[in-house]
Amino acid sequence: MKRFFLMLVxxxxxxxxxxxxxxxxxxxxxxxxxxxxxxxxxxxxxxxxGFNSSPWAGEVNVVDLVVDSGPxxxxxxxxxxxxxxxxxxSTAVCKTIDHVLVDTGSVGLRLLASAVxxxxxxxxxxxxxxKVLLGCANFLDxxxxxxxxxxxxxxxxxxxxxxxxxxxxxxSDYRHVQGQCSSGDPIVTxxxxxxxxxLGVGLSQQDCGSACDPQSRRSARNGRYFSCVDAACTxxxxxxxAVDKQxxxxxxxFPTDNNGLAIQMDGVAYPGVPVARGKxxxxxxxxxxxxxxxxxxxxxxxxxxxxGALSSTNGVSLGNFSSTFLDTGSNGIYFDFNLPSCVYxxxxxxxxxxxxxxxxxxxxxxxxxxVGASFTVxxxxxxLSRGNFALPTLGGSISMVGGLDLGxxxxxxxxxxxxxxxxxxxxxxxxxxxxxxxxx
Amino acid sequence: MPxxxxxxxxxxxxxxxxxxxxxxxxxxxxxxxxxxxYRSYTLELNNGTVVQEFVNSNGRxxxxxxxxxxxxxxxxxxGSYLPVFKxxxxxxxxxxxxxxxxxxxxxxxxxxxxGAMQAFSGYAYLEPLLPAGLDVQTLxx
Numbered sequence: 289m290k291r292f293f294l295m296l297v298x299x300x301x302x303x304x305x306x307x308x309x310x311x312x313x314x315x316x317x318x319x320x321x322x323x324x325x326x327x328x329x330x331x332x333x334x335x336x337x338g339f340n341s342s343p344w345a346g347e348v349n350v351v352d353l354v355v356d357s358g359p360x361x362x363x364x365x366x367x368x369x370x371x372x373x374x375x376x377x378s379t380a381v382c383k384t385i386d387h388v389l390v391d392t393g394s395v396g397l398r399l400l401a402s403a404v405x406x407x408x409x410x411x412x413x414x415x416x417x418x419k420v421l422l423g424c425a426n427f428l429d430x431x432x433x434x435x436x437x438x439x440x441x442x443x444x445x446x447x448x449x450x451x452x453x454x455x456x457x458x459x460s461d462y463r464h465v466q467g468q469c470s471s472g473d474p475i476v477t478x479x480x481x482x483x484x485x486x487l488g489v490g491l492s493q494q495d496c497g498s499a500c501d502p503q504s505r506r507s508a509r510n511g512r513y514f515s516c517v518d519a520a521c522t523x524x525x526x527x528x529x530a531v532d533k534q535x536x537x538x539x540x541x542f543p544t545d546n547n548g549l550a551i552q553m554d555g556v557a558y559p560g561v562p563v564a565r566g567k568x569x570x571x572x573x574x575x576x577x578x579x580x581x582x583x584x585x586x587x588x589x590x591x592x593x594x595x596g597a598l599s600s601t602n603g604v605s606l607g608n609f610s611s612t613f614l615d616t617g618s619n620g621i622y623f624d625f626n627l628p629s630c631v632y633x634x635x636x637x638x639x640x641x642x643x644x645x646x647x648x649x650x651x652x653x654x655x656x657x658x659v660g661a662s663f664t665v666x667x668x669x670x671x672l673s674r675g676n677f678a679l680p681t682l683g684g685s686i687s688m689v690g691g692l693d694l695g696x697x698x699x700x701x702x703x704x705x706x707x708x709x710x711x712x713x714x715x716x717x718x719x720x721x722x723x724x725x726x727x728x
Numbered sequence: 729m730p731x732x733x734x735x736x737x738x739x740x741x742x743x744x745x746x747x748x749x750x751x752x753x754x755x756x757x758x759x760x761x762x763x764x765x766y767r768s769y770t771l772e773l774n775n776g777t778v779v780q781e782f783v784n785s786n787g788r789x790x791x792x793x794x795x796x797x798x799x800x801x802x803x804x805x806x807g808s809y810l811p812v813f814k815x816x817x818x819x820x821x822x823x824x825x826x827x828x829x830x831x832x833x834x835x836x837x838x839x840x841x842x843g844a845m846q847a848f849s850g851y852a853y854l855e856p857l858l859p860a861g862l863d864v865q866t867l868x869x
Contacts, residue, residue, distance in 0.1 A: 362822060393844050426799040428830045428841050428848075429817040467753070468775070471803025471810060490845065499776060499797065506755060509774035511798055526774075591847045613844055622828050637820075637831045686829050687840040688849060689869070693828070 323412040323420055325438050327383075327404025328460050335405055336372070340384040348446035349545045349575060353553065353566040355678040355696070359387045359478040364677050365619035365696040366482055367551075369568060371397065372443040375410060376451050382443070383408050387484045390568065391617035392551070392706060394488030396495040396535025397442055397452070398425065398433050401459035402477060403484040410438035413453045413533060419516040422462060422524060423455040423495075423535060430472035431480065433457045434465050437513075442538050447570060449541035453533060457485070466524045468511045486617075487538065489549055489568075491592050491709050491724035495535035502528040540708050545571025547711035548723065550578065551616060555701030556680040558644075558664075560671055564678035564700065572707060573715020580705050580716045583727035586653035588613075592724060596692045597650040598623075601662075609692035612651065614704060614726055618695030620679075621663055622686035629685070630668050638668035638684040649692070651728070657717075659728045663698055704728060736807025737792065737837070737854050741769055741783045753804065765859035766790070773800060777848065782867065784859050791853035793868050797846045805852065812837045 327333070335341075354368050367390045374382035385403050412420045414437070425433040435457040442449040458476030465474060475481050488495070500510040507528035517523040539549050553566035571578045586594050596612035599605050609623060620638065630640035639645075645665045652658040665683030672679070680700050686693055698704075707713055707723035714720050716727050735742035744757050756772035760783070771779045777796025784790045794800045803810050816832040829842035830850075841850035851868040858864055 395845075428799070428828075428843070429821065430802050430814060430830075468799065468801045471801050473814065506774050506776075509753070509755070511753075511773075511775035592844070593847070611847070615844060618828055620828055637829065684828060685831070686842055687831060688829065688842040691842065693844070695828070 324409040325412055325420070325436050325456065325459070325461075326406050326409050327456070328401035328458070329403060329405050331406070333383075333403070333405045335380075335407060336382045336384050340372070341380065341382065343379075344443075344446035346445060347577060349570040349578065351445045351568050353390060353551070353568050355564040355566075356562065357677050358482050359484055360482070363482040363619070364672065364679050365682060366677070367391075367566075367616045367696055367699075368483065369444075369487065371399070371485065371487055373399070373404070373408070373410075373440040373454065374443060375408070376439060376441050378441070381408065385484050387478070389481075389483040389486045389617065390551070391486050391488050391615075392490050393613070393615040393617040394425075394486065394495070395490045395492045395537050396455065396488045397485065397538055398423075398435075398455040398457050398488075398535070399485035400476070400478060400481065401435060401456040404456060410440050410454075410456075413437035413439050414515070420462075420521060421527060421529065421533075422514045422516070424467065424469035424512055424514065425455075425495075426468055426472065431475050432465075432469040432472045433475050433486070434462070434469040435459045436462050437535075442541075444538070444568075445570065447542040447545060449536070449538045452538060452541050453535055455535060457481075462521055464522055464524060466514055467526065488535070489537065489539060489706065491588065491706060493537045493540050493708060493710055494531050496529070497531060497534075500529050500534060501531050504528070537708055539570055540711065542570060545574045545578070546708075547574070547713045548572040548705060548707040548716075550580070550703055550705045551699055552703040553699045553701065556678045556697075558666060558681060559674055560676035560679040562676050562678070566699075572705065572713035578715065580703075580727060581718070583703075583705055583716055584657050584659045585655075585707070585717045585721050585725050585727045586651055586657065586659060587655040587721075587725045588653055590724075594726065595652050596694075597652070598692070599648045599650075601646045601648060606647070608690070609649075610690040611688065612649075612692040612694065614694045614698065616696050616699060618693045620668075620682040620684050620693075620695050621665065621697050622684050622693040622695060623691060624685050624687065624689075627665065627683070634669045634672055638672075638682065639665050640667045640669050641665060642667065644681065651726075653725065661698075661702075661728065663694070702728065735771070735781065735789070736805060737789050737809050737852060738857065739789060739807055740787055741781050741789050742771055753801070765862060773798075779805070782853075784857055786857075788857055790857035790859070791851065791864060791868060793849070793851035795849040797848070799841070799848050806837070806839075809835070809837050809852075809854070813839060
């Protein structure tokens with residue numbers, strides 16, 4: 289009798305376990321890549337139906353960008369797009385998630401687990417039999433993104449990054465935080481983040497690179513990747529992760545149009561608007577719509593920096609900023625300058641000059657070539673008090689020697705081209721160019 | 729749940745083998761450099777970020793600064809001052825400030841945290857614990 293019972297149980301297990309059947313309820317949270325991790329969304333959230341489940345109708349390599357109020361919480365100059373994730377190989381078991389931040393300052397796709405429907409089940413990343421892997425990303429304000437890594441097909445416009453590692457942030461089954469993702473505030477809801485996720489489209493190919501690869505000396509204690517120790521994931525340990533298994537630059541994983549991207553934003557006039565629009569165009573020199581022969585290439589340092597020579601509009605030099613970077617994830621233009629700071633309630637490091645201050649900047653990279661540009665800093669209190677969400681001339685201090693953060697306001701009315709590290713492109717300036725670079 | 733484990737502002741400096749919960753995160757430790765009115769120690773964290781601690785004549789950490797590819801754990805660096813940091817960033821978030829550098833000046837704590845991925849830097853100090861006559865801004869530059 290007993291032997292028959294055991295045989296029956298194992299037969300059920302063979303059919304139900306690790307098979308990915310749609311009805312299967314994942315039980316073990318720490319077991320490996322045969323674990324299916326479901327989204328955490330409220331019961332209202334469903335898989336795509338109707339329009340969102342139809343094939344992409346627009347240009348194959350172009351998605352819309354928007355700056356608006358966002359899903360929740362206060363915030364200005366937040367650049368958003370919609371991202372579609374699917375079970376690998378499927379075009380039906382998918383969810384289109386709106387208001388995902390487009391961030392040229394980071395790499396990898398992180399989605400709130402609460403934005404993913406419960407009936408979208410994705411395999412845990414990692415090798416079969418290994419424990420579930422988790423990611424940790426810290427932000428300046430002490431918030432952190434903690435959650436399991438899964439594998440999904442990531443679709444943007446008509447392009448698919450197949451079998452791509454994605455982080456599900458704030459998943460309720462994986463709340464046992466560790467290390468650097470412990471003292472701060474965990475990101476769980478759209479209010480915490482001001483978005484439903486972050487699409488990092490920075491210049492690198494991975495989130496961490498060799499410092500987290502098993503070949504590297506200190507890789508298991510990198511602070512970015514962890515694995516569950518027990519099946520219920522009540523304990524985690526630091527883990528190395530091969531570069532091709534880390535969070536990836538999604539664009540580099542497209543089968544075509546994968547060597548870079550451009551961010552093209554409409555101009556925004558003072559004092560700002562409630563909604564601003566733009567486009568993200570994938571690929572450099574791969575189609576008729578991504579040719580940038582007139583752009584000047586600015587090759588960056590390995591950390592992604594340029595040099596910015598600042599001057600007043602009548603040509604007076606105002607200094608060299610050797611850590612200049614372009615970052616759609618920053619909501620203002622941040623640099624240290626003798627401008628008055630705002631007073632309460634806008635006193636969080638923004639500038640409040642009495643009149644507009646206009647600046648010229650000559651940007652140059654580690655190879656020859658330079659580009660002249662200009663930007664203006666207005667009184668932040670005036671900008672912030674009108675209820676607009678796209679503010680063209682918002683500036684503040686950065687408290688970083690040589691730092692010039694050309695955040696989202698710099699992108700308004702411009703096309704900024706990003707060349708991904710390790711990729712080469714024709715059609716940007718003259719000849720063939722290797723990443724990493726910006727081009728204006 | 730930050731635990732006072734040494735190495736934090738206002739506490740005794742990091743001591744290898746003694747500062748237990750922190751030990752696992754410190755890859756390299758350099759003993760004190762002595763200067764006028766203070767000593768400094770250098771810690772290299774496992775994530776490659778370097779932290780420099782400044783200790784006054786009472787043996788308490790009055791300032792620290794960091795620089796490196798990833799952010800240090802604020803709980804580890806700020807200890808009992810972590811709630812001051814958290815309250816300050818929460819207020820900034822409510823005022824619409826997101827995604828930029830963090831500046832805190834409250835409850836005796838002065839902190840700046842800035843940078844971008846792969847290149848973070850910052851400093852923090854406690855005004856009540858500064859050695860007399862020390863120009864802390866020049867020290868932390």
